[in-house]
Amino acid sequence: MDARRAAELAARNSYGRLVAYLVAQTRDLAAAEDALGEAFLAALNTWPDQGVPRSPEAWLLVTARRKLIDTARRSQTQERVLTTLKTTDLGWSSPPADESALGGDSVPDDRLKLLFICAHPAIDGAMHTPLMLQTVLGLNAAQIGSAFLVAPATMGQRLVRAKAKIRDAGIAFELPEAEELPVRLQAVLEAIYAVYTLGWDNGAGGDPRHQGLTDEAIWLARLCVQLMPEEPEAKGLLALMLFCEARAQARRTVAGAYVPLSEQDTALWSQALLREAERLLGQAAVVQHLGRFQLEAAIQSAHMQRADGRATDWEAIALLYAGLLRIAPTLGARVSQASAIAEAHGPAASLQALEKIPAAAVNTYQPYWALKAHLLQTLNQPAAAKDAYQRAIGLSEDAAIRAFLLARSRQLPGPPPPN
Amino acid sequence: MQYAILVYETEYDIANREQHMPAYMAYSQALGEAGVMVGGAALHPSHTATTLRLQNDQRQVQDGPYADTKEQLGGFFLIDVPDLDTALNWAARCPAASNCAVEVRPLLPNPA
Known part of the structure; x- marks a missing residue:
């Protein structure tokens, strides 16, 4: 060699x-x-x-x-x-x-302690993931900065500050005590999931520098499962990412156009990854300690029933989201729940769910506007739909998704755009 | 804090501008609805530019832009956001970010 x-x-x-x-x-x-x-x-x-x-x-x-x-x-x-x-x-x-x-x-494997240090509560939450990428995977500040939309020099300074804090505050290089473990583990898993979503959002047609991030996240999650085989949430996280990864080839057409989940060709889904994810989720369920990542993985699993020719059980998905919102009330989960409600109970019920979210929270949240536009279009309110599409298009970062929404918006009746 | 988002476009994009107009309209509308838009403008292509300088008290006027590059400054947005991180988030949504490039620069504060 x-x-x-x-x-x-x-x-x-x-x-x-x-x-x-x-x-x-x-x-x-x-x-x-x-x-x-x-x-x-x-x-x-x-x-x-x-x-x-x-x-x-x-x-x-x-x-x-x-x-x-x-x-x-x-x-x-x-x-x-x-x-x-x-x-x-x-x-x-x-x-x-x-x-x-x-x-x-x-060489003894102390990487688990390293993961827990990176996601220590005394460290700024925004630095958990960057620290992990650098200390466990060896990525440099420029690579990490790109993923987080931060200038390389700035990311370098933030990493230096975070490490100085670890040293000067005397953060112990130890595994958390048993009573602390669930909360501390959650922070570690969330930091790993953030790596994955960064890579996923930029996966196809996006910045090629991010494309390896989904692999790195899966690698980190495998490490967690290997080092903490008894933790169901570690398995839940790995299952969640493998379910998403199984669909990677179906997310874009050959020409790079965006394909929504409901229109994806299930023949392009990876059966091997699907099976591995299902197996992990099953193993996690045996422990009977439900958590955020197991619920999210279960939602993905329900979405992917279509691969076996079964109809998607939207009622079940909406219920899983209700459970998820009790544990982790994120904006993303609320919007996704509304999307499941649209399929299970119709667009009017879904719109009602959306409108319960405070306006300030969704001001710049693209998925909210994309769903709202789709619902208003279905409810035959073209003017309001057009407005919502404009917001969604203006907030899109991904060129393929922007093009998809522009095409949808053009299908609306009404006066053509002024140009 | 105010930032300029300088929008760079390729020759192809400049030649096919009307194709990108709906995306830019949506982008400026999103900036407006979020309450961060301060101003901005789209520029005519660089061949319409006239550059002048005074050298030894002589006026020199030339056709074309000061810096003649393949990629051109196509326009700019002025935004008011709390920090650079937020400015970069908005810059990433600018259609030029995926077509060519955008440059983000802080504005000097008004002396007044």
Whole structure:
């Protein structure tokens, strides 16, 4: 295997694991990442000449640890870190000759602690997901900034501040206590789901820099399921994302036009992903502890019954949304519930549900206006429908969805637009 | 805080402007309904531009834009929003963001 490829593979598979291991000793996320970054650079410089070590992970860890000691020596203030590093028995002393004695699996996996630190309540909620993307997956500030519509330099500063907070506030590198776990776990899962929705919204026809994000989110969720096999919500989240992922090929026509869920060709849905999602959801249900992500996954599962030739049970979907709203009353869930009510009880009932949402909350919320436009069109109120379509079109970020709504709006009777 | 959203368009988009008009009308309407619109204008294509400068007290007038690039400044929106994050969110909804590019710049505050 060539050296660059080996370094990339090690980066993909071990980045978070190595960061977690180093942070466990130093309590300094930024320093751990810097040291690991230098170790990767050293790998790229030396592996082509000296060959790829038998355990790249151990080599990187030993090299990063040495860099950390060098840095700590230079800055007198890091006395404590230096002491910790010197006294920690890593099981090997002089790299890289004996690093092969240490199998890749011997590096303890502390990534779960890392995930919990990133989503710690003392850290600004808006930074949970960016921190995760950087420390567990190794994405850089420019990649993360693009996903969040933030300038790279700004995202870099925010990440630095968040890491300084973790270090200076002395946030423990430990798993939460049992009584804290449900709330803390929810924050971790929500941060992972945010990665997925960022990638999903920009998946087709959008910014190609985001397209890998859905994969990264699924990877993180798999990690959670693997590290916390007894947690039904972790399985619920993975199931939810796999249900969505199963439809990825059906979301756009070959020409890139938007296809709404109800018009998607079920032959394009991935049967393998569907089956895996159903299996996970079934396993989660056995625990009998319902949560937000299991409910959302159950809603997706109900939407996808069509794949077996069964009619969509809209009544059931509306009920699932009612349950979801009790646990997680988000704007998205309210609008989606109204959409299910339209199918189960007709457009007038749906419009009533929509109009209960405070106007200030939906001022810039595109899905609300898209649904409202569709309902008014069905209720034969072309002027009001036209207005709602205008709002929805003006708030659309995705060019394919904008084109879809423009086409719908043009079907309305009434005077043609002035141009 | 006020920001300018500078709208850049490709040659193709400039030549087919009327095709994009409904999307831009909806966009400015959404800005207006959200209460963030301060102003804005669409510009005629850059070949209609005239550039002038005074050099050694001599007037120099030339046909065409100051910077002759393939992508052109097609217009701008002025918005008033709390922060850059919100401005970037609005910029992403501008049709040019998916067709070519938009540039977001904070406005200097009025000296008055």
